[in-house]
Amino acid sequence: MAETNLWDERDLTDEQKLFKNSILKWAERNLPLDRVIKMNRDGSPFPADIIKGLADLGVIMGTVPKERGGLGLRWSDQALISEVIGYIDPSIATAAGFMAVGTGWGFTIDRYANEEIREKFIKPAIRGEKYVGIATTEPGGGSDVSNFKCTGRKEGDEWVLNGEKTFISGVQEAKNIGGGYWVNVRTGPKIPEAPHKNMTAFFVPIDSEGLTPAEPYNNAGRNAISTGGFIMEDVRVPEEHMLGEEGKGFYQTMEGFDNARILIGASAVGVTRRILEEAADYIKERHTFGRPLAKYEGIQFEFVERYMEMEASNLMVKKVAVMQDVRYDEEGWSARTGKAKTYSPKEIAKWISMVKYKTPHLAKDTADDAMHWLGAAGYSSEFIFETAWRGVMSYCVGAEGGANIQKIVIGRETLGADYLPYR
Ligand SMILES: Cc1cc2nc3c(=O)[nH]c(=O)nc-3n(C[C@H](O)[C@H](O)[C@H](O)COP(=O)(O)OP(=O)(O)OC[C@H]3O[C@@H](n4cnc5c(N)ncnc54)[C@H](O)[C@@H]3O)c2cc1C
Numbered sequence: 001m002a003e004t005n006l007w008d009e010r011d012l013t014d015e016q017k018l019f020k021n022s023i024l025k026w027a028e029r030n031l032p033l034d035r036v037i038k039m040n041r042d043g044s045p046f047p048a049d050i051i052k053g054l055a056d057l058g059v060i061m062g063t064v065p066k067e068r069g070g071l072g073l074r075w076s077d078q079a080l081i082s083e084v085i086g087y088i089d090p091s092i093a094t095a096a097g098f099m100a101v102g103t104g105w106g107f108t109i110d111r112y113a114n115e116e117i118r119e120k121f122i123k124p125a126i127r128g129e130k131y132v133g134i135a136t137t138e139p140g141g142g143s144d145v146s147n148f149k150c151t152g153r154k155e156g157d158e159w160v161l162n163g164e165k166t167f168i169s170g171v172q173e174a175k176n177i178g179g180g181y182w183v184n185v186r187t188g189p190k191i192p193e194a195p196h197k198n199m200t201a202f203f204v205p206i207d208s209e210g211l212t213p214a215e216p217y218n219n220a221g222r223n224a225i226s227t228g229g230f231i232m233e234d235v236r237v238p239e240e241h242m243l244g245e246e247g248k249g250f251y252q253t254m255e256g257f258d259n260a261r262i263l264i265g266a267s268a269v270g271v272t273r274r275i276l277e278e279a280a281d282y283i284k285e286r287h288t289f290g291r292p293l294a295k296y297e298g299i300q301f302e303f304v305e306r307y308m309e310m311e312a313s314n315l316m317v318k319k320v321a322v323m324q325d326v327r328y329d330e331e332g333w334s335a336r337t338g339k340a341k342t343y344s345p346k347e348i349a350k351w352i353s354m355v356k357y358k359t360p361h362l363a364k365d366t367a368d369d370a371m372h373w374l375g376a377a378g379y380s381s382e383f384i385f386e387t388a389w390r391g392v393m394s395y396c397v398g399a400e401g402g403a404n405i406q407k408i409v410i411g412r413e414t415l416g417a418d419y420l421p422y423r
Contacts (some may be wrong), residue, residue: 002277004284006307016080019059023081026057027088033278033384036224040091040387044216044226045172051098055128059085060098061106063259068110069123075259075328078103079266079321083314086270090367090388092395093224095267097131100400101169104260105134109182109203112243112252117203121180131179134260135165135204135230136253142167143402145250146195150232152185152202159202159242161185161235169399171206171213171228180205182256183232184249201249203241210235221390254345258352260400262324265317265355268395271363271388272310276303278384279370282377299373306366313359320351350413357406360395367392 009017030053039047054060059081064070073081082099086092102125109132110122124130140147150163163185174180181204188198204211214229244252280303283293293299323343327333330341367389371378378385396403412420 002274002281004277004280006273006277006280006310012080013077016077019057019077019081020084023057023059023084023088026053031088031094033090036089036091036093037381037384037387039224040093040221040391041223041381043223045176046093046097046170046225048177050094051128051131051173051177053128054085054094054098055126059103060128061103061110061122061126063103063107064110064122064126068118069126070107070110074321075262075324076318076321079262079317082263082266083270083273083317086267086363087274088270090271090274090363090384091222091224091391092267092271092388093222093391095264095270096222096391096394096399097170097173097225099267100260100264101133102131104263105182105256106132108252108256108259109243111255112201113203114240116240121203121205125179130177131170131174133168133170133174133179133181134253134256135168135181135183137165137167139164139166142398143405145199146190148184148186148199150183150185152187152200154187155236157239158236159187159239161202161204161232161237164229164231166214166229167217167227167398168229169227170225171230172216172226174206175213178205178207180208182243182253184253188247196250198247199249199253200246201243201252202237203243204232204235204237206230208232208235208237220393221387222394254349257401258324258345258349261352261356262317262320264395264400265313265320265352265359268359268363268392269310269314269317271392272306272313272359272366275363275366275370275385275388276307276310279303279373282383283373286374293373302369303373306362306369309362310366313355313362316351316355317359320348320355323348323351346413350410353401353406353409356395356401357403357410360392361403363392364389364396 062071062073063078066072086095125132152159152161183204187200191197210233212231216226216228286293326342333340367385370385
């Protein structure tokens with residue numbers, strides 16, 4: 001671990017301190033930076049011992065209620081856990097696979113699934129024995145839901161699913177250890193003025209007959225977790241695999257994105273914190289012209305700028321986690337009707353989009369700065385910076401929603417829906 005400690009523990013609860021310290025202790029033994037770098041160099045699938053280790057720590061899907069196998073954690077707690085995970089693995093592979101996707105979406109699947117899916121998939125995923133994720137993106141694009149082409153038709157008491165999903169996290173891991181996906185398909189005619197309607201979510205096991213996983217992609221970064229896709233040819237799932245209500249999949253999906261994006265934001269703050277700590281150690285140690293690099297304003301002031309932005313982002317993440325806690329605390333809240341007492345879902349979405357936009361960009365830019373501060377050493381894979389840069393870039397370009405899409409949400413909630421660019 002880095003020697004510089006930029007982490008103020010005083011605003012953590014006792015439980016959060018316990019989580020933070022036990023994860024850091026576990027990581028010191030099992031996931032030191034040189035292993036993170038090696039995992040990213042060697043590529044997926046994600047090492048089974050790390051999945052099991054995270055599960056044993058109780059950090060996968062901690063927000064699932066206790067009576068259903070989780071720890072019943074608050075989003076504020078799970079966000080802190082994600083921050084620690086981003087800190088120990090700045091390539092963001094662990095945060096991507098098991099926090100944003102596994103936990104954000106696992107929690108949301110659990111909310112809408114029946115007992116059988118909970119028993120067969122969610123509880124084992126919490127124990128690190130299965131992988132669950134989200135499959136919404138299609139070859140025609142991820143941002144524009146009106147272009148989604150996957151379909152579902154009802155035959156007796158089964159649904160028959162067809163189409164292709166692409167750029168899906170964890171397909172190899174799910175194939176290896178078992179699991180499945182929240183899959184969105186169109187189950188009714190496309191309504192041109194409301195293309196988000198008539199979408200329905202199903203839970204689709206990865207080993208379903210008619211489902212063929214694609215070869216994983218060679219990505220620029222976060223290589224320790226696979227990104228792939230699958231084709232569905234007459235995949236049959238029972239009626240009970242429908243998640244939530246028929247035709248309401250879009251609203252429920254937005255809820256899942258909200259959950260995942262909070263954890264991405266928290267992870268990206270953790271990445272930024274680690275980059276700053278590692279860089280601080282180096283610039284205090286390295287001398288040029290008889291002085292440490294940290295004394296030069298050209299470096300120190302850039303460092304300070306990033307530190308301020310990190311703490312501001314941290315506060316923003318804390319705020320959205322609290323908003324989400326309030327939302328789930330309020331009885332009668334519903335993704336479909338948008339009913340809520342304190343914060344409206346659109347207001348929460350605005351804050352979450354600010355977090356989803358700002359935090360990965362900050363982590364990427366901080367990694368970029370750190371590479372400059374270190375000179376040639378910063379460009380080397382001996383240090384974590386280039387691995388981190390390539391990893392967090394996945395969240396700048398698209399994973400869990402494109403950057404401009406976040407700006408569209410923020411614009412809609414600040415300037416008004418009349419100024420939506422696509423209408
Ligand atoms: C590493 C990785 C892992 C992923 N894992 C998953 C996963 O597990 N499950 C899953 O379903 N998807 C996953 N995705 C896909 C991700 O959800 C999509 O990348 C995202 O939704 C954007 O879709 P797209 O890449 O098709 O870009 P497009 O929708 O084609 O957009 C391209 C660019 O145009 C911008 N843009 C689009 N529309 C507008 C507009 N109206 N105005 C201005 N700009 C616009 C976007 O911001 C983006 O920058 C993953 C992606 C990556 C990179």
